[in-house]
Amino acid sequence: QKEVEQNSGPLSVPEGAIASLNCTYSDRGSQSFFWYRQYSGKSPELIMFIYSNGDKEDGRFTAQLNKASQYVSLLIRDSQPSDSATYLCAVGDNFNKFYFGSGTKLNVKP
Amino acid sequence: EPEVTQTPSHQVTQMGQEVILRCVPISNHLYFYWYRQILGQKVEFLVSFYNNEISEKSEIFDDQFSVERPDGSNFTLKIRSTKLEDSAMYFCASSEGGNGLFYGYTFGSGTRLTVV
Numbered sequence: 001q002k003e004v005e006q007n008s009g010p011l012s013v014p015e016g017a018i019a020s021l022n023c024t025y026s027d028r029g030s031q032s033f034f035w036y037r038q039y040s041g042k043s044p045e046l047i048m049f050i051y052s053n054g055d056k057e058d059g060r061f062t063a064q065l066n067k068a069s070q071y072v073s074l075l076i077r078d079s080q081p082s083d084s085a086t087y088l089c090a091v092g093d094n095f096n097k098f099y100f101g102s103g104t105k106l107n108v109k110p
Numbered sequence: 111e112p113e114v115t116q117t118p119s120h121q122v123t124q125m126g127q128e129v130i131l132r133c134v135p136i137s138n139h140l141y142f143y144w145y146r147q148i149l150g151q152k153v154e155f156l157v158s159f160y161n162n163e164i165s166e167k168s169e170i171f172d173d174q175f176s177v178e179r180p181d182g183s184n185f186t187l188k189i190r191s192t193k194l195e196d197s198a199m200y201f202c203a204s205s206e207g208g209n210g211l212f213y214g215y216t217f218g219s220g221t222r223l224t225v226v
Contacts, residue, residue, distance in 0.1 A: 034214050036214075042219070042220075043201050043217040043218060043219050043220045044153060046216070049213060049214045090214075096160075096166065097143070097155040097158055097166060097168075098153075098155060099155070100153040101152065102151070102152045
């Protein structure tokens with residue numbers, strides 16, 4: 001069974017701070033990595049994907065991947081109260097499906 | 111922006127009854143998926159579908175489950191005889207190609223299934 005692990009949180013940060021969300025995965029052969037945001041009772045919404053080692057930036061979001069450590073992270077700069085949600089890490093399988101972590105709940109305090 | 115549409119948004123059914131959950135994927139997408147999320151738990155893969163056949167299915171997707179693309183727009187998930195443990199949020203997703211693996215895919219808004 002391929003595992004994706006996340007700290008459930010909640011992670012509380014003040015408005016304007018950097019939020020750092022982390023994820024580890026068990027399958028060393030995994031090739032693609034995704035961050036989804038999920039508001040309570042809603043569907044997951046894609047934020048970013050990454051599949052090469054290093055950093056990938058998109059606006060206030062930066063995804064970081066370290067395949068040797070089997071670790072992927074998401075940084076949110078200038079956090080806003082509207083960023084408060086559960087962030088899901090998903091790892092792509094060779095067979096066209098994702099394994100999701102249980103999510104980290106982020107709370108951005110005004 | 112194109113959307114994946116799911117109906118109904120909420121379905122309540124009695125144990126043992128059949129339910130059909132409906133999805134309209136994004137029009138130029140070729141790959142379709144069903145995932146589910148039991149309240150408070152992880153999003154879990156059920157099945158992927160391409161070229162009118164199942165590409166892969168999980169161990170959850172047993173003989174009680176089936177999928178169909180009855181016409182050019184709809185994609186359905188049928189549960190033949192619902193159990194209490196089938197209560198969950200069911201998400202449909204679609205991607206333009208198999209590169210949905212690398213570029214992510216778009217989820218629908220979900221159907222909350224409650225089995226009583």
